[in-house]
Amino acid sequence: MASNGNLQVGTKPPPSPSPLRNSKFFQSNMRILITGGAGFIGSHLVDRLMENEKNEVIVADNYFTGSKDNLKKWIGHPRFELIRHDVTEPLLVEVDRIYHLACPASPIFYKYNAVKTIKTNVIGTLNMLGLAKRVGARILLTSTSEVYGDPLVHPQTEEYWGNVNPIGVRSCYDEGKRVAETLMFDYHRQHGIEIRIARIFNTYGPRMNIDDGRVVSNFIAQALRGEPLTVQAPGTQTRSFCYVSDMVDGLIRLMEGDNTGPINIGNPGEFTMMELAETVKELIDPAVKIESVENTPDDPRQRKPDITKAKELLGWEPKVSLREGLPLMEEDFRLRLGVAKKK
């Protein structure tokens, strides 16, 4: 039984999975559902899980921000299935694991239809927990460092309750993810569902949407197009950036470990947005300009994960530094934009 000290007395044991899993000759595969698996992190997670012959992977995605193109190498594979499905509608599939990633991650996209974003986080998570209860699956939620809001505690530990605006333009996402975490623990305490919660910090890498609006994808696309890098004021705000392969490794370790979380998964390397712009400029095009533009409401001024729990409980820490990761993302964007490296 997973534990994190939060369990009430008398919690029911987790629901039993299909009798097949208890058979002496266990032949069936581990059946894994990934909601949002056509997205940036999700498609890299599919790649890693499909490497294991024992895994069958099912992706459910509504393609709001993801695309089939991210999964083209798996379509038609006997151990892979792709379903066009919106998690705000119930889904019934017999699975053993659920990685629940379905939610737009870019602020531009999650603000575009705020009501849909909070529906996805609340109703979508309710539907996935209902599925986990129905089929006896273990479920992992990709929560976010945004649950800490504009943090007054720095770096952020998992015990910090956050400083979140409940009625702002980011609340559909920040509060939506907080409610999702609440639902996860309520199903865990009330129904014994096996839960895992990852609080993901800013993640970057190949397959991010090029015009996604997030800072790393914006700066690299702008530098490759010879456009000014748009540093949103004040430019001294900080973020900590985790390369996608490290993120995927952390998510799998959390799912297959025995701690419910929440556990911060991110790279504690903290940079101001101006420092990030200067690094991208140096790496891609020293001639590119940097311009200051206005920011959006409620933008957190600082963000840096305390990853003590990830290190101690998951044996995980990031391996790829920003200076190692950015060139890998540049190569992907050059390929997709058709922009050759200057000799």
Ligand SMILES: NC(=O)c1ccc[n+]([C@@H]2O[C@H](COP(=O)([O-])OP(=O)(O)OC[C@H]3O[C@@H](n4cnc5c(N)ncnc54)[C@H](O)[C@@H]3O)[C@@H](O)[C@H]2O)c1
């Ligand atoms: N990338 C980051 O920096 C970051 C940081 C913190 C948390 N996260 C979380 O990780 C998860 C994946 O993020 P990402 O960066 O891959 O984002 P992404 O936008 O690339 O992927 C999200 C996927 O979910 C799908 N989706 C959205 N709403 C859906 C719905 N209602 N039904 C079905 N599918 C739906 C999208 O089409 C997309 O494929 C999200 O839950 C996000 O909140 C990401």
Ligand SMILES: O=C(O)[C@H]1O[C@H](OP(=O)(O)OP(=O)(O)OC[C@H]2O[C@@H](n3ccc(=O)[nH]c3=O)[C@H](O)[C@@H]2O)[C@H](O)[C@@H](O)[C@@H]1O
């Ligand atoms: O890691 C997280 O938990 C969160 O990180 C990001 O949220 P945010 O940090 O706001 O993402 P960006 O839009 O990339 O902004 C990062 C910083 O860069 C700045 N920025 C953004 C874009 C740009 O062109 N220029 C720029 O300076 C923003 O003002 C902000 O201060 C993701 O979008 C969220 O999904 C995720 O939950």
